[in-house]
Amino acid sequence: MGISKSYLSEIENNKKQPSLEILQKYSDIYGIKLSSLILLSEDYNDASKTSNSQEFVKKLMMRFINFMSKERDDDDTNKEET
Numbered sequence: 001m002g003i004s005k006s007y008l009s010e011i012e013n014n015k016k017q018p019s020l021e022i023l024q025k026y027s028d029i030y031g032i033k034l035s036s037l038i039l040l041s042e043d044y045n046d047a048s049k050t051s052n053s054q055e056f057v058k059k060l061m062m063r064f065i066n067f068m069s070k071e072r073d074d075d076d077t078n079k080e081e082t
Helices: 005-012 020-030 034-041 051-081
Strands: none
């Protein structure tokens, strides 16, 4: 990704925040949309968050899980047809 091991360690230990450029490289390497990567990395256990935002995230994650399950089911169906 073009960063040093020590910088990566600082990111992993929450001492530094990665730039959008680094996050974009990471998302490209692993085939994850940048927006999904950012959403999944959020800390929604923060006490300052309202219950409404927690419910929103729960619903969003359920939609994401359902979408991924449907996509997998579609892939399995396509494999059976061939």
